[in-house]
Amino acid sequence: MPFLTKQKLNLAQKLSTQIHGFLEPGEGELLFNLAQNCPPQTVIVEIGSWQGKSTVFLGLGSQTGKQNKVYAIDPHTGSPEHQKEFISISTLQNFKRNIQKANLKDLVTPLVKTSAQAAPSFRKKIGLLFIDGDHSYSMAKKDFKLWFPKLVNEGIIIFHDSTTHPGVKKMVNQSFFFSSQIKNIAFQNSLLYGQKVSQNTFFDRLKNFYLFLIHSICFILTTSSFRPPLSVIKIGKKIIRLLQF
Numbered sequence: 525m526p527f528l529t530k531q532k533l534n535l536a537q538k539l540s541t542q543i544h545g546f547l548e549p550g551e552g553e554l555l556f557n558l559a560q561n562c563p564p565q566t567v568i569v570e571i572g573s574w575q576g577k578s579t580v581f582l583g584l585g586s587q588t589g590k591q592n593k594v595y596a597i598d599p600h601t602g603s604p605e606h607q608k609e610f611i612s613i614s615t616l617q618n619f620k621r622n623i624q625k626a627n628l629k630d631l632v633t634p635l636v637k638t639s640a641q642a643a644p645s646f647r648k649k650i651g652l653l654f655i656d657g658d659h660s661y662s663m664a665k666k667d668f669k670l671w672f673p674k675l676v677n678e679g680i681i682i683f684h685d686s687t688t689h690p691g692v693k694k695m696v697n698q699s700f701f702f703s704s705q706i707k708n709i710a711f712q713n714s715l716l717y718g719q720k721v722s723q724n725t726f727f728d729r730l731k732n733f734y735l736f737l738i739h740s741i742c743f744i745l746t747t748s749s750f751r752p753p754l755s756v757i758k759i760g761k762k763i764i765r766l767l768q769f
């Protein structure tokens with residue numbers, strides 16, 4: 525890994541430890557790498573920023589790549605599950621502070637709106653689309669329907685919490701795994717991603733189906749009440765990686 529990239533990734537990892545958020549170890553690095561490889565003359569869109577943990581990985585990844593602008597869409601009032609947990613939520617101040625700390629003010633534009641409010645007037649070409657907003661089935665499906673058409677061919681779509689939230693899993697089962705416009709599906713922990721194409725091949729669809737099966741097994745294991753020891757989870761994760769040839 526080039527020195528500058530390593531330095532920026534270390535910075536992202538260090539800053540992320542001080543930001544409240546929902547990314548597992550390894551997921552941030554994946555976001556960083558995907559942002560670094562975002563196609564030129566496109567932008568990165570994040571739906572659901574919370575306090576900016578994922579945004580920092582996307583922004584610093586982009587800085588080491590082609591400096592694609594990052595649009596971070598969030599009304600900053602939390603998702604239904606957060607609204608149940610906290611009495612009142614406003615994450616905008618913390619988000620802005622964390623972006624400033626990462627020196628990303630020029631690259632990251634917050635759009636303080638829901639994804640449905642932001643979509644109609646958003647006309648930029650998207651090279652990387654990260655969906656981590658409301659995880660209910662209907663809202664996740666809406667996000668996909670509104671934003672996937674704006675993603676360029678060869679661009680990457682990523683979903684968070686795909687192995688942990690039934691709403692997200694149902695949506696990706698219906699709209700993502702069996703799409704004729706997706707290839708190169710892979711996942712790490714709960715981050716699931718794939719590449720948009722104008723039309724995938726029979727072989728792509730076969731491979732997507734294979735990934736659907738592995739992903740479904742992971743979803744069942746993750747959401748079941750059975751908790752294996754940490755060492756078994758670690759070995760399981762290695763096997764999952766090997767199975768994704």
Ligand SMILES: C[S@@+](CC[C@H](N)C(=O)[O-])C[C@H]1O[C@@H](n2cnc3c(N)ncnc32)[C@H](O)[C@@H]1O
Binds near residue numbers: 572
């Ligand atoms: C799970 S958190 C995002 C976590 C964040 N990506 C991180 O790494 O820490 C979900 C976020 O989605 C936002 N949200 C909920 N509904 C939304 C919607 N319709 N459009 C955009 N964002 C939404 C919430 O305000 C919340 O901040």
